[in-house]
Amino acid sequence: xxxxxxxxxxxxxxxxxxxxxxxxxxxxxxxxxxxxxxxxxxxxxxxxxxxxxxxxxxxxxxxxxxxxxxxxxxxxxxxxxxxxxxxxxxxxxxxxxxxxxxxxxxxxxxxxxxxxxxxxxxxxxxxxxxxxxxxxxxxxxxxx
Numbered sequence: 001x002x003x004x005x006x007x008x009x010x011x012x013x014x015x016x017x018x019x020x021x022x023x024x025x026x027x028x029x030x031x032x033x034x035x036x037x038x039x040x041x042x043x044x045x046x047x048x049x050x051x052x053x054x055x056x057x058x059x060x061x062x063x064x065x066x067x068x069x070x071x072x073x074x075x076x077x078x079x080x081x082x083x084x085x086x087x088x089x090x091x092x093x094x095x096x097x098x099x100x101x102x103x104x105x106x107x108x109x110x111x112x113x114x115x116x117x118x119x120x121x122x123x124x125x126x127x128x129x130x131x132x133x134x135x136x137x138x139x140x141x142x143x144x
Contacts, residue, residue, distance in 0.1 A: 008094065008105060008106045008107050009106070009107050009108075009109045010081060010106040010107065010108060011108075011114070011118075012041075012108060012114045012115045012117070012118040012120055013118055013120070015027060015041065015081050015083070015106075015108050015115070016041070016043065016115075016118075016120050018079060018081060019041065019043030019044045019045060019081065020043050020044075021043075021044075023043070023044070023079075024078075024079050025044065025078075025079035025080070025081050025106075026044050026045065026046060026074060026078055026079065026080055026081070027040075027041050027043060027044065027045035027046075027081045027083060027108070028045070028046055028048055028070070028074070028080055028081065028082050028083070028093065028097075029041070029045055029046070029047045029048075029083055029084065029111075029112075030048060030049060030050040030082060030083070030084045030089045030090055030092075030093040031047070031049065031084045031085060031089065031111070031112070032049050032051075032052060032053060033047060033049060033131070033132050033133070035085070035112075036049075036126065036131075036132070037124060037126045037131075038124065039112065039122040039123065039124055040112065040122065040123060040124070040125070041083070041112065041115045041120065041121075041122065041123075042120070042121040042122060042123040042125075045130060046073055046074075046129075046130055046135060047126070047130065047131060047132040047135070048063075048066060048069050048070055048073065048093075048132060048135065049063050049066070049132055050062070050063055050066055050084070050089045050092055050093040050096070051063055051089065065136055065139070065140075066093070066096060067096060067097075067100045068139050068140075068143065069132070069135050069136050069139045070097055070100060070102070071100060071139075072135070072138060072139035072142055072143075073135045073138075073139065074102065076101050076102050076103060077103060077104055078102075078104060079104050079106075080097065080102055080104060080105045080106070081105075081106050081107070081108055082094045082097065082105060082106070082107050082108070083107070083108035083111035083112065083114075083115075084111040084112070085110070085111050085112060085113055086110045086111065086113045086114075089111075090107050090108065090109065090111055091107060091109075094107050
């Protein structure tokens, strides 16, 4: 386990290689469902929001199913790249994933913002197996 998650930063071009068809990494986008559906890095990616925002107050609420969905959708030794936006959600998610037992974590520190700045392809693909709703449903069914 790496105590200093700041050392785990990776740049967007390396992430693009890791999540390509030839790569072995999975991009875990920790932004909200709406942000993810708008655009996300093209490649192997899943949406597991770390927080939700109240629709009217915009107050932040932690996602209580974050670890459950991650444990179901990912393997503990998978190459995981966590990203969000230019905020602290990716770092918070990486901390929670590490505490849950995931060991091969890297962070795209500025997330989709950095991806866009590098002129890498984005997609709005939010199909089953990628979308949070489908991952949550599968995780809850498997838990029963």
